Amino acid sequence: MTINDLLSLANNNHQAGRLDDAEKLYRQVLAAQPDHPDALHLLGVIAHQVGRNDMAMELIGRAITLRPTSADYYSNIGLVFVARGDIDQAIAAFQKAIELKPDYPEALFNLANMAGVKGEYNIAINLYQRAAQSRPRFWPGFRNLAKALTKTGQWDRAVAAYQQTLAIQGTEPNGQTMRAELLHELGDALYSAGQIAQAGNSYQEALKLKPESWEVLNNLGNCFCSMRRFAEGIEVYRRSLALRPQSPATLNNVGNALVAIGQTDQAILAYRQGLEIQSDIPDLWGNLGNAFKRKRQMDQAIECYQKVLALSPNSAQALAHMADAMFEKRQYPHAMQCCLQALAADVTCPDAHNVMGNLRMVEGDIDQAIASFQQAMVLRRNDIDSCNNLGSAYYARGDIDKAIECYQSVISQRPDHAMAHWNFGLMLLTRGEYQRAWPEYEWRWQVNEFNLRRNFNQSHWNGQNLDGKRIMLYSEQGLGDVLQFVRYAPLVAARGGKVIVSCQPELHRLLKSMPEISELHDWKQAPMRFDSHCPLMSLPGVFNSTVADIPSQVPYLHADPELIEHWKSRMPEGVRKIGLAWAGRPEHFNDRNRSFPLSTFAPLAGAGGLWFTSLQVGEPGRHERPPGLELTDWTDELKDLADTAALIANLDLVITADTAVAHLAGAMGKPVWILLAFMPDWRWMLHRSDSPWYPTARLFRQPTRGDWQSPMAQIVQALGTP
Numbered sequence: 001m002t003i004n005d006l007l008s009l010a011n012n013n014h015q016a017g018r019l020d021d022a023e024k025l026y027r028q029v030l031a032a033q034p035d036h037p038d039a040l041h042l043l044g045v046i047a048h049q050v051g052r053n054d055m056a057m058e059l060i061g062r063a064i065t066l067r068p069t070s071a072d073y074y075s076n077i078g079l080v081f082v083a084r085g086d087i088d089q090a091i092a093a094f095q096k097a098i099e100l101k102p103d104y105p106e107a108l109f110n111l112a113n114m115a116g117v118k119g120e121y122n123i124a125i126n127l128y129q130r131a132a133q134s135r136p137r138f139w140p141g142f143r144n145l146a147k148a149l150t151k152t153g154q155w156d157r158a159v160a161a162y163q164q165t166l167a168i169q170g171t172e173p174n175g176q177t178m179r180a181e182l183l184h185e186l187g188d189a190l191y192s193a194g195q196i197a198q199a200g201n202s203y204q205e206a207l208k209l210k211p212e213s214w215e216v217l218n219n220l221g222n223c224f225c226s227m228r229r230f231a232e233g234i235e236v237y238r239r240s241l242a243l244r245p246q247s248p249a250t251l252n253n254v255g256n257a258l259v260a261i262g263q264t265d266q267a268i269l270a271y272r273q274g275l276e277i278q279s280d281i282p283d284l285w286g287n288l289g290n291a292f293k294r295k296r297q298m299d300q301a302i303e304c305y306q307k308v309l310a311l312s313p314n315s316a317q318a319l320a321h322m323a324d325a326m327f328e329k330r331q332y333p334h335a336m337q338c339c340l341q342a343l344a345a346d347v348t349c350p351d352a353h354n355v356m357g358n359l360r361m362v363e364g365d366i367d368q369a370i371a372s373f374q375q376a377m378v379l380r381r382n383d384i385d386s387c388n389n390l391g392s393a394y395y396a397r398g399d400i401d402k403a404i405e406c407y408q409s410v411i412s413q414r415p416d417h418a419m420a421h422w423n424f425g426l427m428l429l430t431r432g433e434y435q436r437a438w439p440e441y442e443w444r445w446q447v448n449e450f451n452l453r454r455n456f457n458q459s460h461w462n463g464q465n466l467d468g469k470r471i472m473l474y475s476e477q478g479l480g481d482v483l484q485f486v487r488y489a490p491l492v493a494a495r496g497g498k499v500i501v502s503c504q505p506e507l508h509r510l511l512k513s514m515p516e517i518s519e520l521h522d523w524k525q526a527p528m529r530f531d532s533h534c535p536l537m538s539l540p541g542v543f544n545s546t547v548a549d550i551p552s553q554v555p556y557l558h559a560d561p562e563l564i565e566h567w568k569s570r571m572p573e574g575v576r577k578i579g580l581a582w583a584g585r586p587e588h589f590n591d592r593n594r595s596f597p598l599s600t601f602a603p604l605a606g607a608g609g610l611w612f613t614s615l616q617v618g619e620p621g622r623h624e625r626p627p628g629l630e631l632t633d634w635t636d637e638l639k640d641l642a643d644t645a646a647l648i649a650n651l652d653l654v655i656t657a658d659t660a661v662a663h664l665a666g667a668m669g670k671p672v673w674i675l676l677a678f679m680p681d682w683r684w685m686l687h688r689s690d691s692p693w694y695p696t697a698r699l700f701r702q703p704t705r706g707d708w709q710s711p712m713a714q715i716v717q718a719l720g721t722p
Contacts, residue, residue, distance in 0.1 A: 003029055007038060019046050037066040041073050048080050056080045071101035078110055090114055105135035113144065121151040139168040143182065146189065155193035162186040180210035187219060196226045214243035218250045221257070228416070230257045248274035252284050259291055262448055267291050282308045286318055293325050294448055301325045316346035323355045332362055350380035357389055361396060362592065364705055369393045384410045388420050396679055396705070400427055400686075418446035429682035438541030452476050461532040463542045466497035469531035475503035475523045476535050478585055479641065482507055483663035484683065484693060487556050488539035490516045500530055509642035510664075513558040547685075547692050554695060555669035563646030570634075571650050575611040579648055579665075580631065581656040583620035593677040593705075594658040595620070600675075600708045601655075602626035603716045610719065615644060615654065615661050655715060658684070666694030673718070675711050678702040 001009075010025030023046050029039040044059030060077040067073065078093030094111035097104055112127035128145035135141065146161035166182050169175055187202035200223035206216050217240035224233035237254045241247060251274035258267035271288040274281065289304030302325050308318035319342035326335035336359055342352035357372035370393045376386035391406030404427050410420035425440030445453055454474070461471055471492060475482045482503050493499050493516040500519040501511060508520045534542060545551075571577060583595035598620070604612065605628030613632040614621060621635050638644050645664060648654060654665040654672040658681055665672035674691075676684050676699055684691060684699060691697040698718075700711035 003033055014042060019049065022046060035066055037063040045076055048083065053080050053083045069100060071097040071104050071107065074100065075104065075107040075110065087114055087117060103134040105131045105138060108134065109141050116148055121148045124148040137168055139165045142168065150189055155189055158189040159186065159193055162189055176209045180206045184216050191223065196223050199223050212243055214240045214247065218253065221253055225257050230261045233257045246277050248278045248281055248284060252287060255287055259294065264291050264294050280311055282312045282315060286321065289321060296451065298325045298329045314345045316342040316349035316352055319345060320349055320351035320355055327355060327358055332359060335359060348379050350376040350383055350386065353379065354386045354389060357393065361393060366393055366397045382413055384414050384417060388423065391423055398679055400431060403427055418443045422447055426682045430685055432547045432685055434546045435544060442538060442541060456533050458530060459532050461534040466495050468496055468498060470500055470529060471497040472500045472502055472530040472533040473536050474533065476537060478588065479504060479507060479660035480663040481537055483660060483667050485536040485539055486511060486514065487551050488543065489514055491543060491551060506640040509640055510557060510645050514556065550692050552693060552695055554667060557645065557667040559645040559649040560642055563643060564649045567647045567650045572611050575609055577611050577651045579613050579615040579651045579654045581615040581659050581661040583616060584657060584659040596657060596708050598623035599626050600712055601629060603712055605629040607719065666697050669696050671696050673698045673700060673715060675708065676701045678705045
């Protein structure tokens with residue numbers, strides 16, 4: 001047998017994977033011809049394949065010395081350098097191979113791999129493309145090209161490269177496992193390219209070939225959740241966890257999906273389970289904090305954000321979330337400090353700019369608030385929360401049209417964004433477009449931050465005839481809301497219902513003056529028996545009320561005659577008797593704008609023929625009296641709204657901020673003058689001095705934000721005082 005015959009036989013064994021037989025034959029060649037370069041080279045290749053890289057280096061090096069013009073030799077010694085971790089030498093070898101053979105696909109491919117190792121992805125992309133031109137059916141080259149494209153964020157091109165890879169690889173027999181991996185990687189690229197549905201399809205195809213892949217299941221769950229198909233996402237995450245129960249990442253995803261469907265308590269359990277597995281994951285702590293914040297448990301939220309910062313001290317995201325939690329606690333200086341720290345850590349953090357916008361709103365710097373929200377939207381395209389807040393800022397500035405544009409933009413992107421729907425409804429109500437507004441206003445029940453939802457087994461009443469059945473009307477927000485909307489109780493009774501009202505106890509004695517109400521219950525405890533229910537604030541929508549046909553007959557609330565006589569005996573004679581109130585419930589989200597200090601009434605000091613009494617209960621009632629303002633204060637004797645109503649019944653006029661007192665006086669048909677903020681609550685509408693809800697009300701409005709002096713001056717003039 002000749003040398004060439006031996007070499008050919010060795011090659012055949014080598015290609016067939018019979019390395020021991022091939023090695024023996026190469027050594028026979030070298031025994032006969034010790035300086036045979038091909039035998040040295042191929043024996044060195046076998047040495048590399050079995051991990052004997054020092055021997056491979058020596059053998060292939062001798063072959064190169066004997067034949068320095070062989071591109072194959074340089075390409076294969078480059079692989080040996082790679083195995084030894086000598087990347088620079090490997091690059092030099094591959095470059096030499098390409099110098100000798102410019103269209104050498106293997107050398108181009110391997111040099112591209114080295115460029116990727118060094119993070120030079122654009123160079124790698126160019127080399128992979130050259131390799132593909134030389135060897136267009138080499139699918140690993142297209143796969144690595146796709147990977148390099150993902151490293152540079154060229155997602156659409158990466159998708160095309162993966163699709164080309166699959167088209168070529170699909171012709172190989174018995175390649176199902178590899179095809180599943182490629183479909184997985186294609187799904188990842190499609191997801192990053194924003195092609196979420198297509199990514200989901202790719203993951204599902206991968207699962208047909210490899211159904212036990214927990215990671216593909218996890219990523220498929222991400223697709224479902226990105227398409228807001230949260231129930232399906234959670235089901236797929238559960239399947240993933242069945243395969244790998246100890247996956248903190250999947251538990252984190254489960255938590256996020258549960259939060260999205262309002263199951264915050266279950267989400268907290270998922271996050272905690274993930275942290276029990278691995279306690280040093282900042283994302284899990286951060287999301288747990290967000291869940292607590294969603295439940296209005298701000299102290300627990302802050303503790304979680306502190307855990308994040310212990311793990312990642314410069315986390316702008318954690319600092320921004322902590323600032324937001326402190327904002328919700330009304331710890332504005334601390335919130336500002338955290339927000340500034342977040343921006344110092346990363347000026348491109350959109351959440352920090354969003355919180356800064358909220359802080360600027362509190363400060364009354366609306367223009368800067370708008371700028372902050374807009375910056376957040378620049379930094380995070382389609383940032384719906386910042387867009388929603390921007391709408392609120394535009395409203396605060398008096399630009400309802402722009403506010404509506406913001407809310408509609410959010411709704412167009414996220415049709416189920418409850419807060420945007422609710423805000424849009426408020427804008428329509430403020431403009432008097434009641435029929436369009438009521439369905440939008442009902443979205444308040446879906447706003448998790450409001451925590452209004454009450455779960456009853458009985459049906460929600462939508463206006464149908466009640467045929468003597470028991471219907472519970474219930475309070476959901478403040479005292480003034482009950483006083484305003486309880487006017488609808490007679491209309492409900494007229495539909496054949498036995499009306500039960502569930503509300504704050506301090507309203508019970510007063511509401512007994514309405515004969516249409518058969519029972520009263522504490523709003524925290526639903527009555528034992530009723531057939532249907534409806535929130536009081538939903539009744540205008542049920543009756544499809546418009547500005548023109550609001551049931552505005554007053555009085556519909558009456559003080560107890562005995563209580564009236566009690567106060568009458570203490571009232572002065574021969575003067576105009578006026579009750580004053582200046583502050584609402586401090587917990588109200590807009591209280592900083594609607595309430596004002598007692599000193600605002602200072603211009604009334606010394607007015608002749610007028611007698612003033614305080615109707616202001618609570619801490620604000622202890623404000624220091626302005627010099628010269630004589631103000632009788634019997635509020636310590638006011639145990640509930642029935643007492644307040646009896647006192648008001650003896651007055652000639654009530655002057656008040658936008659408080660429950662305003663609604664009480666209006667419901668009693670008493671003259672009431674209401675001082676309103678520049679952009680008031682929706683029920684007072686805009687640009688009018690009367691109210692369709694209360695015929696005896698007269699409205700005095702701020703001409704600009706924070707200016708209480710102007711409406712007060714109008715009141716002084718209207719009173720005829722100097």
